[in-house]
Amino acid sequence: MHKGNYIAVVCNYQIKNNRIGSMDRFFIAFNKACIDNGYVVDWFFPKSKKNELYNEVNFYSDIDSNVETLFLNHISKTKASYNYVFTHFIELFTPFYKKVKQKLDCKIIAVDHMSRPIDGFTLKKKLKRKAKFFMNGKYIDKIIAVSQYIKSQNLKDYSYTLKSKIDVIYNGIDIKLYHKTSQQKSKKSSKFRFIVVSHLVFEKGIQDLIYAASKLDKEILNSIIVDVYGEGVYKPKLMDLVTTLKLEDIISFKGSVGNLYTLYNKYDFMIQPTYMEAFSLSILESLCSYIPVITTLVGGNVEIIKNSINGFLFEPKNIEELKEILIGVCNNKLELKESNIYKEIRSKYTLDIMVNNYLKLIKRCT
Structure with a gap:
């Protein structure tokens, strides 16, 4: 077992029985690889029910809460301690990340899958994103960009000081x-x-x-x-x-x-x-x-x-x-x-x- 072996994966991704795609297969493969390497992983999904594919997954969901609230409530009620918190499909630099850091001594790794508007963000939106980064930028330890394009957009949207925090890991399929x-x-x-x-x-x-x-x-x-x-x-x-x-x-x-x-x-x-x-x-x-x-x-x-x-x-x-x-x-x-x-x-x-x-x-x- 690793000394810091507890991982939480917070995914704004609804599990559906009639949609089993490459993202689901990644989640299952990552879960297995973590277990094989001595990690314990808990998964959090919004408004989802466990299906056969996710049988071997420690799975948390409910029908009322968004996934950020679900996770924050979980760590408050159970006093669970995680060494690493991954996020998928969750906006970067929101107050959620600060709240997690206030409750946990952990590394936060945020995976950015988010595409950008063809005509760019409005000036108001750009200013809001800069403000979020200014207030909450320090609470994310690492960003995974799913393409070079996403990495370049993060540097442009927020700050070039993020360069050392961003790794590109391309999506892969079975x-x-x-x-x-x-x-x-x-x-x-x-x-x-x-x-x-x-x-x-x-x-x-x-x-x-x-x-x-x-x-x-x-x-x-x-x-x-x-x-x-x-x-x-x-x-x-x-x-x-x-x-x-x-x-x-x-x-x-x-x-x-x-x-x-x-x-x-x-x-x-x-x-x-x-x-x-x-x-x-x-x-x-x-x-x-x-x-x-x-x-x-x-x-x-x-x-x-x-x-x-x-x-x-x-x-x-x-x-x-x-x-x-x-x-x-x-x-x-x-x-x-x-x-x-x-x-x-x-x-x-x-x-x-x-x-x-x-x-x-x-x-x-x-």
Whole structure:
């Protein structure tokens, strides 16, 4: 056992039975690796129920509290003592971090998954973020940025004095679940199949894909199928838009599924017309299935998508540019260059590497 062997992981991430993705697999793998290395880990999730996947996890949740309140109440009531506190999907430099430090003698490691608005923050928001950093900056011991983009944004948003506090640890996936299809489709005899995997909110830009599809001529439109996987508050509006533009035979909403990893290789391309992105696990999953990606020039996308090699990049909100890419792909006028980039991605962005980098960081923080 390590002398300082108690870890709390506070995640603003709701566990769902119909959504088992790469983030869930990371949580489970990290939990196991910590136990194997002599750590005891408690996990805190908002409004979640333990499912079979999380059977081996020390799991805390309730239906009333947000996850920060849940954790603060827990350490107040139980007098639990943790040596390390990780946070996921929780805003940086809020008073929460100060409250944790007041109750615990611990190292706080905050993981920043948060994408930034395409047009940047308003002046008011920028000033508020600077003020939060000024008041609470000292309470976070280490920041994990999930991409170089997120690291650079933190330095820009808060202070360049953060440079020594930020490590980049890329997301990774369980490579053995994703593989190349054994069959090559003949584009002369089959439709082009496009997959979208996304939280269905305005910022993910799915409406732009719908508008781009509506501008295609009938011949091309009849040669494509678009399947959208995911849920979110914007789904009803997207479905209404598909109906209004009479695209029901082309674009289908499939909801959330637990076996997404088995589906990627049924498609020819992924499309992610997002306005903001930190480092997309779904894009990574697609590439590790040898499926190229059409996506925007935002966030961490450009760290993994190389234009005309493993996908095509376009300016966010540029519906006309997306339409032209779709036309070029379907007419075989836009072709991808031969490359070993898919193998390189599969070797670099693995779940094992991600977990090991987290463990190394714990040891450096000891």
